[in-house]
Amino acid sequence: MSATIFLQALLSGLTNGAIYALIAVGLTLVFGVMRVVNFAHGEFLMLAMYGGYLAWAHLGVDPVIAVALVVPVLLALGVGLFESLIRPAMKVPEINQMAVTLGLSLLLQYLALMAFKADNLLIVQDRSTASVWIGPVLLQMPHAIAAGAAAVLLLGLYLIMRKTDFGLIMRAVSQSHDGAALSGIDIGRTYRWAMGIGVGTLGVAGPLMASVLYVNPHIGTLFTLKAFVIVIVGGMGSFGGVLLGALLVGVAESVAGVLTTASVAAAVPFALLILVMLVRPEGLLPVGGGARA
Amino acid sequence: MTGITRRDALLLGGAAMAAPGLFSFGASAQGGTLKIGVLVPLTGTHASDGARMLKAHQLAAKMINDTGGLKGLGGAKVELVVSDIQSKPEVSRSEAERLISREGVSALTGAWASSSTIPAAQVADRNRTPFMVTSAVTDAITEQGLKYVFRTAVKAKWFGQYVADFMDDMKKKGMAIDKVALATEDGPAGQSVHANYASVMPGRGYPVVADETFRTGSPDFSTVATKLRTSGADAVLSVAYADDSTVLLRALASQSYRPLYIGFGGAHVNQTVAASGKPAERTFGVVEWAPDLRKPASEAFVKAFAESYPGEVPLSNQAQAFAATYALALAADAAASTDRNKIRDALRTLRIKDGPASLLPAPELYFDEQGQAPATCVIVQVIDGKFVTVWPDAVAARPPAPLQG
Numbered sequence: 090m091s092a093t094i095f096l097q098a099l100l101s102g103l104t105n106g107a108i109y110a111l112i113a114v115g116l117t118l119v120f121g122v123m124r125v126v127n128f129a130h131g132e133f134l135m136l137a138m139y140g141g142y143l144a145w146a147h148l149g150v151d152p153v154i155a156v157a158l159v160v161p162v163l164l165a166l167g168v169g170l171f172e173s174l175i176r177p178a179m180k181v182p183e184i185n186q187m188a189v190t191l192g193l194s195l196l197l198q199y200l201a202l203m204a205f206k207a208d209n210l211l212i213v214q215d216r217s218t219a220s221v222w223i224g225p226v227l228l229q230m231p232h233a234i235a236a237g238a239a240a241v242l243l244l245g246l247y248l249i250m251r252k253t254d255f256g257l258i259m260r261a262v263s264q265s266h267d268g269a270a271l272s273g274i275d276i277g278r279t280y281r282w283a284m285g286i287g288v289g290t291l292g293v294a295g296p297l298m299a300s301v302l303y304v305n306p307h308i309g310t311l312f313t314l315k316a317f318v319i320v321i322v323g324g325m326g327s328f329g330g331v332l333l334g335a336l337l338v339g340v341a342e343s344v345a346g347v348l349t350t351a352s353v354a355a356a357v358p359f360a361l362l363i364l365v366m367l368v369r370p371e372g373l374l375p376v377g378g379g380a381r382a
Numbered sequence: 383m384t385g386i387t388r389r390d391a392l393l394l395g396g397a398a399m400a401a402p403g404l405f406s407f408g409a410s411a412q413g414g415t416l417k418i419g420v421l422v423p424l425t426g427t428h429a430s431d432g433a434r435m436l437k438a439h440q441l442a443a444k445m446i447n448d449t450g451g452l453k454g455l456g457g458a459k460v461e462l463v464v465s466d467i468q469s470k471p472e473v474s475r476s477e478a479e480r481l482i483s484r485e486g487v488s489a490l491t492g493a494w495a496s497s498s499t500i501p502a503a504q505v506a507d508r509n510r511t512p513f514m515v516t517s518a519v520t521d522a523i524t525e526q527g528l529k530y531v532f533r534t535a536v537k538a539k540w541f542g543q544y545v546a547d548f549m550d551d552m553k554k555k556g557m558a559i560d561k562v563a564l565a566t567e568d569g570p571a572g573q574s575v576h577a578n579y580a581s582v583m584p585g586r587g588y589p590v591v592a593d594e595t596f597r598t599g600s601p602d603f604s605t606v607a608t609k610l611r612t613s614g615a616d617a618v619l620s621v622a623y624a625d626d627s628t629v630l631l632r633a634l635a636s637q638s639y640r641p642l643y644i645g646f647g648g649a650h651v652n653q654t655v656a657a658s659g660k661p662a663e664r665t666f667g668v669v670e671w672a673p674d675l676r677k678p679a680s681e682a683f684v685k686a687f688a689e690s691y692p693g694e695v696p697l698s699n700q701a702q703a704f705a706a707t708y709a710l711a712l713a714a715d716a717a718a719s720t721d722r723n724k725i726r727d728a729l730r731t732l733r734i735k736d737g738p739a740s741l742l743p744a745p746e747l748y749f750d751e752q753g754q755a756p757a758t759c760v761i762v763q764v765i766d767g768k769f770v771t772v773w774p775d776a777v778a779a780r781p782p783a784p785l786q787g
Contacts, residue, residue, distance in 0.1 A: 093612065105602050209654040210654075213659040217658075217659070218661055229602075229604055229633065232601075232604075302601055302625075303625055303629070303654070308599075311599040350568065351567075351568040351594075351600075352595070354597070
């Protein structure tokens with residue numbers, strides 16, 4: 090393997106990792122605050138991608154600007170999801186909660202199939218094939234934009250969590266539901282906003298991912314499993330963990346793809362997951378550790 | 383759509399054991415109709431493909447019936463007995479059994495994927511019922527000595543030869559093609575074609591200088607593209623679903639690498655690929671049939687299809703399904719019988735040079751001793767955002783356009 094190809098794999102891995110982080114951060118927020126595993130996370134990403142596509146195709150809105158339109162929609166969907174399904178589901182055993190979100194994921198896929206058909210939809214812009222050369226290696230423009238957005242989003246969420254009262258409340262609920270309730274925090278309201286923001290982050294990811302890839306009703310499933318791996322590897326509920334886990338998964342996959350075959354590379358994130366579970370079951374940067382979300 | 387209860391199955395099994403002759407005689411005594419069993423996945427992962435295939439089967443039956451039915455059978459109509467195989471090999475097997483023993487069909491056709499086709503073909507052969515394979519490309523289907531199995535589709539291992547023939551032709555026309563690179567998805571479809579390309583190309587004077595696999599749904603192909611570009615290959619042969627094709631083509635374009643790109647089969651020759659704009663422009667695809675094929679039967683099929691299904695343009699596998707249904711009906715017509723054995727014998731001697739069933743690109747449709755049709759492929763190229771047939775010359779809508787332009 091030449092140095093150029095290794096550097097290219099490394100850069101691609103880091104970009105992919107940033108994109109994965111963009112998707113996984115909402116999942117970890119919901120899990121950290123509410124202890125709810127949302128299997129329909131990927132389907133909300135799919136809806137956000139359709140949102141980005143529709144804004145581009147029918148309103149002529151650039152995907153970067155479409156983020157501003159899609160985020161409020163996803164935020165509302167997240168709040169709606171909590172009020173309609175998750176709030177009642179929180180009173181039942183966790184296994185039932187999982188069944189609810191799993192069922193929702195399938196339902197959304199089939200509804201999308203009915204509404205949009207199975208064919209891929211593409212956002213085609215001049216930018217689609219533009220690229221930035223960094224020395225001998227290159228970064229495709231849509232990927233660079235998505236990775237940049239991931240960095241901004243993660244930093245923004247981190248600041249909100251650390252510097253605002255709202256973040257303080259989230260962290261309090263995340264540490265102890267009962268303790269937070271005793272201090273007079275409205276748990277239901279906090280949950281609603283956690284779900285809203287958790288799903289709302291996909292409003293950033295969706296339009297940008299739609300210009301990187303394509304949109305079809307099943308595209309969410311490509312990312313759901315990987316997002317779970319990242320969240321668990323990083324430490325459930327931890328922002329720093331998501332970033333670290335995502336970059337690790339992205340780079341490991343990409344470099345393994347160069348060294349071996351694609352099939353082996355696809356197994357790498359899961360091997361990584363097993364390894365972390367064996368050696369450090371709480372995740373690499375757990376919430377209780379130094380880098381608390 | 384065609385459920386069978388357990389009680390029915392038991393009754394049926396009992397009846398079949400008690401009177402084994404009953405059902406085979408039943409097949410030849412249906413007065414006025416030729417029953418053809420159609421195995422298609424209408425639910426499950428291949429649901430959209432199955433629904434497409436069914437439209438083509440139905441169009442063939444409709445065209446035969448609308449033009450006076452089968453003369454050899456006194457104007458008998460074609461009746462399709464449609465069965466949903468649920469995208470599952472085991473359902474395909476049991477439905478094949480049910481159609482043969484319970485519905486008394488004279489012949490079967492289907493069943494989209496190779497994995498569902500193989501078990502159904504074995505059932506048909508065991509029950510001495512002709513089975514016309516529509517679209518499955520696995521070599522073995524017509525290589526294991528099955529006496530009642532026929533196929534309109536191409537064998538997987540022939541694709542490499544067509545692609546090499548095409549490249550030879552392009553070389554004669556002055557294009558420099560000395561080295562090729564392979565880029566294939568790591569699933570069964572990708573890997574079986576990959577094995578074929580990898581074994582054929584070096585022997586035809588095209589050394590393989592890069593051999594990349596990738597996983598369906600990868601968000602980033604820039605590393606694969608870098609490896610293909612730095613290998614110095616003049617041609618890239620890919621096997622990918624339309625999803626990955628678009629992402630790969632973008633990655634190649636963003637590196638300003640414009641080789642002779644040949645995508646594979648119906649999965650690639652899909653309007654979503656052509657619609658991806660600049661990256662796909664002037665790239666090629668190898669496919670069993672294309673709607674712009676210059677052949678009277680093909681043109682008539684596209685027209686009839688558009689009339690029956692407004693706004694729809696048929697795909698390659700639909701043309702195969704159409705030819706498959708038609709060939710079975712023509713065989714029954716020639717045999718002047720709905721008897722399974724007589725239809726099988728007629729299929730062996732059938733030679734179709736014109737008429738609606740001659741829409742596939744090969745000059746003649748017939749079936750050799752193994753039941754395999756001499757199917758060929760065409761090469762299509764994206765020109766101004768649309769796939770256009772450019773090779774072979776006999777059926778091409780226009781000559782290939784230069785790669786840059």
